[in-house]
Amino acid sequence: xxxxxxxxxxxxxxxxxxxxxxxxxxxxxxxxxxxxxxxxxxxxxxxxxxxxxxxxxxxxxxxxxxxxxxxxxxxxxxxxxxxxxxxxxxxxxxxxxxxxxxxxxxxxxxxxxxxxxxxxxxxxxxxxxxxxxxxxxxxxxxxxxxxxxxxxxxxxxxxxxxxxxxxxxxxxxxxxxxxxxxxxxxxxxxxxxxxxxxxxxxxxxxxxxxxxxxxxxxxxxxxxxxxxxxxxxxxxxxxxxxxxxxxxxxxxxxxxxxxxxxxxxxxxxxxxxxxxxxxxxxxxx
Amino acid sequence: xxxxxxxxxxxxxxxxxxxxxxxxxxxxxxxxxxxxxxxxxxxxxxxxxxxxxxxxxxxxxxxx
Numbered sequence: 434x435x436x437x438x439x440x441x442x443x444x445x446x447x448x449x450x451x452x453x454x455x456x457x458x459x460x461x462x463x464x465x466x467x468x469x470x471x472x473x474x475x476x477x478x479x480x481x482x483x484x485x486x487x488x489x490x491x492x493x494x495x496x497x498x499x500x501x502x503x504x505x506x507x508x509x510x511x512x513x514x515x516x517x518x519x520x521x522x523x524x525x526x527x528x529x530x531x532x533x534x535x536x537x538x539x540x541x542x543x544x545x546x547x548x549x550x551x552x553x554x555x556x557x558x559x560x561x562x563x564x565x566x567x568x569x570x571x572x573x574x575x576x577x578x579x580x581x582x583x584x585x586x587x588x589x590x591x592x593x594x595x596x597x598x599x600x601x602x603x604x605x606x607x608x609x610x611x612x613x614x615x616x617x618x619x620x621x622x623x624x625x626x627x628x629x630x631x632x633x634x635x636x637x638x639x640x641x642x643x644x645x646x647x648x649x650x651x652x653x654x655x656x657x658x659x660x661x662x663x664x665x666x667x668x669x670x671x672x673x674x675x676x677x678x679x680x681x682x683x684x685x686x687x688x689x690x691x692x693x694x695x696x697x698x699x700x701x702x703x704x705x706x707x708x709x710x711x712x713x714x715x716x717x718x
Numbered sequence: 719x720x721x722x723x724x725x726x727x728x729x730x731x732x733x734x735x736x737x738x739x740x741x742x743x744x745x746x747x748x749x750x751x752x753x754x755x756x757x758x759x760x761x762x763x764x765x766x767x768x769x770x771x772x773x774x775x776x777x778x779x780x781x782x
Contacts, residue, residue, distance in 0.1 A: 581779040582730050607722065614729070618736030626740045634737070 447707045451689040454700040459507055459693040466504040466531030473497035473534045476632055481625065491631040497534050498633075499640035502542075502648065503678055503694060504531035509543040510690050535637065536613040538605035544598055545587045550690060553664040554656045560590040561649040565656035569646070572654065576645040580638065644678075652683035661688065662708075667701065668716035674698060681718055684708065727775065734771025739763035 441449070476494055479485040507513055508528025514520045528539040545560040552558035556565070563579050563586055566572040579585050588606070591599040620629035650656070652665050665687040670677035682697035685704065692700050701708075701718070708715060742763035746753060753762030774780045 577781065578779075581781065582774055583727075583778050607726070610726075610729075614733060614736060618732075621737050621740040626737075626744045629737070630741060 443707060443710060447688075447704060450703050450707070451685075451692065451700060453703070454692045454696045455689065457693070457696075459513060459695055461695050462504045462507045462513060462693065463527055466501070466527055469497050469500050469504075470530055470533045473501075473632075477628065480628055480632060487627060487631055490628075491636065494534070494632045495636040495639050498636040499643050500678075501531055501534040501640070502644050504528070505539055505542060506546070507694055508539060509546050512691055512693050534633075535640070536609055538602065538609050540598070540602035541587060541591070541606045544594065544596075544602045545590050548590055548594070550687065553687065554653060554659050559656075560586045561653070562586070562656060564645055564649040565654075566650060567655045572646050572650040573642065575650070576642040579645055580641060647678055647680050648683075651677070652680050652687075662711040662713050666714035666716050667708075667718040669718050681716075684713060684715075730774035730780070731768060731771035734767035734769070734774070735764060738767035738770060742766050 473494060476485065476490045476497075480487055480490040505528045508524050508531070511521070511524055513527050514522075514524040525539065528543075532539055532542070549559055549561050554562065554565075556562050563584070564572060564575050566575050588603070591603045591606070617629050617634060620626065647670075651668060651670075654666075658664055665684045667684045668681055670681050674681050679694045679697060682701040685692060685697040685700045686694070688704075689700070705715070739760065740763060743759035746759040746762060753759055757765075770780070
């Protein structure tokens with residue numbers, strides 16, 4: 434008598450497909466900050482010596498600052514080099530280096546981002562929940578509010594956690610904040626106020642609105658649903674996958690956070706039948 | 719810790735003095751405007767910048 438093996442469960446099939454996209458060395462995420470941050474740093478001497486006009490520097494810097502976050506996101510999840518490897522320091526180096534234009538510590542983003550994964554769309558515990566809004570206009574407004582003094586929730590999250598990693602991140606955050614505003618003030622008081630404004634401060638403000646809207650709000654809106662297959666959605670962006678920083682496929686990241694960003698589209702296409710079966714919001718993608 | 723928290727709560731005022739003041743002075747210069755009462759652009763920047771910072775600290779916002 435032949436015994437028929439039970440068909441694998443939906444979750445097992447899902448995981449088997451996802452596993453095909455985990456691993457490998459994400460070259461794009463390594464080259465990206467090496468080009469992006471280095472270009473941003475080079476803007477300063479280029480503009481200050483008059484080799485590049487300030488308006489051009491402003492446009493380039495805005496792209497640089499806006500693009501600085503994503504490679505750090507792969508580093509936050511230890512995707513570039515996994516924890517335990519003797520090369521893990523390289524993961525941390527890329528993560529920190531990519532964030533220089535934003536001047537935010539990798540440690541702060543990692544601890545708070547992991548909380549976002551644990552408590553996605555939880556009004557009390559998700560550090561990104563202050564972006565909750567039902568419309569794009571509302572999200573833009575929330576992004577502006579989040580940029581006001583004492584309105585972001587990352588510091589509060591670190592205090593609530595109180596773990597050694599959170600305490601270390603808090604210290605890093607304070608040191609970086611003091612350093613950043615000291616550099617800005619130093620530039621402003623030594624005759625470089627326009628460079629400080631247009632190569633750093635204003636690009637930061639513009640970039641943070643984009644990042645909050647596209648990375649925090651768009652894949653989770655209206656941020657009212659909870660649960661593994663409900664709290665994140667796929668969507669079609671008018672700016673395409675690159676213009677939306679890969680967020681069209683963010684649902685894959687929340688299901689399998691160690692799949693590199695560059696592989697999320699392929700993983701989405703492979704997992705689509707299962708996601709449909711699960712009743713996920715695929716946003717017509 | 720309280721002292722550090724107090725120091726950070728002064729952030730908007732320090733930003734007003736450290737960054738806004740020279741920025742306002744540069745804006746006045748660029749626009750060819752003179753500050754009232756014969757004060758220098760930098761003095762005007764310091765007055766306006768620190769006042770804006772004080773208001774932002776108390777209201778916890780720069781915008782409304």
